[in-house]
Amino acid sequence: MFTSLGRYILLLRLSFRKPEKFSVYWAEIMREMVSIGLGSLGIISVISLFIGAVAVIQVAFQLTSPLVPATIAGSISRDSTILEFSPTISALVLAGRVGSSIASQIGTMRVTEQIDALEIMGVNAPGYLISPKIFAGITMVPMLNILSICLGLAGGYIACAASGDIAPADYVLGLRDGFLPITLQASLVKSFTFGFIITSVCAYQGFYTSGGALEVGQSATQGVVWSCIMILFADLIISRIML
Amino acid sequence: MIEIKDIFKTFGDNEVLKGISAKFLPGKNNLIIGGSGSGKTTLLKCIVGLHEPTKGQVFFNEQNFTEMSFEERVPIRTEIGMLFQNSALFDSMTVEENIMFPLNLFTNQSRSEKLDRANFCLERVNLKGKNKLYPAELSGGMKKRVGIARAISMQPKYLFVDEPNSGLDPKTSILIDELIAELTKEYEITTVVVTHDMNSVMGIGDHILFLHQGQKWWEGSNKEIAHTDNQELNDFVFASRFMEAAKEKL
Ligand SMILES: Nc1ncnc2c1ncn2[C@@H]1O[C@H](COP(=O)(O)OP(=O)(O)O)[C@@H](O)[C@H]1O
Ligand SMILES: [Mg+2]
Numbered sequence: 231m232f233t234s235l236g237r238y239i240l241l242l243r244l245s246f247r248k249p250e251k252f253s254v255y256w257a258e259i260m261r262e263m264v265s266i267g268l269g270s271l272g273i274i275s276v277i278s279l280f281i282g283a284v285a286v287i288q289v290a291f292q293l294t295s296p297l298v299p300a301t302i303a304g305s306i307s308r309d310s311t312i313l314e315f316s317p318t319i320s321a322l323v324l325a326g327r328v329g330s331s332i333a334s335q336i337g338t339m340r341v342t343e344q345i346d347a348l349e350i351m352g353v354n355a356p357g358y359l360i361s362p363k364i365f366a367g368i369t370m371v372p373m374l375n376i377l378s379i380c381l382g383l384a385g386g387y388i389a390c391a392a393s394g395d396i397a398p399a400d401y402v403l404g405l406r407d408g409f410l411p412i413t414l415q416a417s418l419v420k421s422f423t424f425g426f427i428i429t430s431v432c433a434y435q436g437f438y439t440s441g442g443a444l445e446v447g448q449s450a451t452q453g454v455v456w457s458c459i460m461i462l463f464a465d466l467i468i469s470r471i472m473l
Numbered sequence: 474m475i476e477i478k479d480i481f482k483t484f485g486d487n488e489v490l491k492g493i494s495a496k497f498l499p500g501k502n503n504l505i506i507g508g509s510g511s512g513k514t515t516l517l518k519c520i521v522g523l524h525e526p527t528k529g530q531v532f533f534n535e536q537n538f539t540e541m542s543f544e545e546r547v548p549i550r551t552e553i554g555m556l557f558q559n560s561a562l563f564d565s566m567t568v569e570e571n572i573m574f575p576l577n578l579f580t581n582q583s584r585s586e587k588l589d590r591a592n593f594c595l596e597r598v599n600l601k602g603k604n605k606l607y608p609a610e611l612s613g614g615m616k617k618r619v620g621i622a623r624a625i626s627m628q629p630k631y632l633f634v635d636e637p638n639s640g641l642d643p644k645t646s647i648l649i650d651e652l653i654a655e656l657t658k659e660y661e662i663t664t665v666v667v668t669h670d671m672n673s674v675m676g677i678g679d680h681i682l683f684l685h686q687g688q689k690w691w692e693g694s695n696k697e698i699a700h701t702d703n704q705e706l707n708d709f710v711f712a713s714r715f716m717e718a719a720k721e722k723l
Binding site: 247250251254338339342343344346347349350351352353354 | 518521522523543546547548550551553554555557558559561562563564574575577578579627633
């Protein structure tokens with residue numbers, strides 16, 4: 231456990247050595263951004279709409295007292311979407327989608343000696359393979375998070391319009407009522423951290439794969455499991471510190 | 474010239490290499506032979522720095538490679554080409570991109586210069602026009618040849634090859650052997666080939682190192698190998714009926 235942590239930190243340090251040639255790394259960063267960002271648009275959009283809708287319906291269900299204004303449903307679902315649903319659920323989904331592919335890609339390169347081939351050439355393999363992925367992770371995951379928040383709130387609106395539990399006008403009023411910028415900041419800090427966790431943890435699992443195809447599969451699973459645990463742990467810490 | 478001094482390598486409590494010293498002749502085909510599990514690959518990886526030896530040193534042109542830092546090794550690394558057992562081509566890149574990859578990272582050549590070099594290397598290994606194929610679309614023999622093209626793209630001084638014949642039919646094996654031998658002569662490369670294939674040994678072995686139980690058991694040329702009275706080497710060389718039958722002629 232502690233040796234793993236040590237190796238993980240050591241690998242991260244190696245990853246951020248000076249690039250051999252910036253242009254080559256830049257091309258890699260662009261490729262990873264497209265793969266992580268564009269590649270995840272579909273799934274993030276779909277789950278965000280549903281989560282936003284479900285959030286409103288559940289809040290409406292719990293608010294049965296006539297003393298509470300109907301607009302409160304909008305405020306509550308806004309805060310929970312921004313703070314928790316969007317960043318955390320997207321990150322868990324991305325750990326499955328992006329993380330497993332990072333771990334299996336790097337793991338395959340390890341067991342087929344492609345990483346050895348890089349090192350023989352004099353390439354800093356952790357730097358070339360891992361740093362572009364981390365960079366793409368910490369930029370694209372927050373962007374996906376913003377998209378997820380917008381769609382989540384839109385999903386809430388659709389749910390109001392469709393079910394009629396809450397008047398859409400009340401929902402919109404509620405969204406605007408008492409908005410605290412710190413919630414959005416916390417959300418962005420979370421998604422930045424989660425982006426780092428997903429890419430670095432899964433890259434670590436892939437990089438230290440040994441054996442064959444079976445072990446590559448195990449690394450991918452391990453990467454996703456550890457990312458999810460770390461995401462929820464980081465979620466707790468950030469919420470505790472920032473709110 | 475490459476020189477190794479007293480190389481030991483242990484994995485856990487498995488002592489794989491037990492003090493190997495040798496010199497690899499410049500401009501020649503140096504072969505490391507031995508049975509499966511005798512530590513050939515491990516020795517090769519210790520020489521190129523993919524494994525750190527537990528004890529001992531490796532010298533490239535009198536420079537102590539073992540004691541260098543990662544950064545200090547880079548200039549020597551760019552003079553090393555290596556062909557891996559399963560070719561280890563980058564499977565997300567085309568043939569052409571594979572060959573140009575080291576040029577992209579370590580030279581300031583223009584794109585057309587790099588393309589010219591890639592085409593030259595491809596032509597040299599008889600794969601002209603296969604630029605845009607992906608490794609998954611190549612046969613085993615073609616992968617080896619692309620691997621060779623990538624290994625020579627930086628005009629290396631040293632070429633390391635692990636089991637060039639594994640998984641190839643006899644005819645393709647001989648072609649690959651010949652290609653390696655020709656390149657070695659042509660560009661005066663110091664080549665180190667790991668193999669257990671007697672065809673290669675007799676065909677291209679200028680200087681041969683026989684490993685047995687983690688030690689250097691015998692050293693000599695392919696002219697001498699058939700006439701040695703070393704028991705283990707004889708067992709290895711004449712393990713096949715064909716070689717036994719050919720013994721008289723040698
Ligand atoms: N990375 C490693 N970790 C542990 N043991 C290894 C490793 N690489 C090789 N070995 C052991 O070293 C011995 C020699 O292996 P190797 O050098 O691959 O032999 P050869 O290439 O001659 O067939 C084997 O017993 C193998 O189990
Ligand atoms: Mg081997």
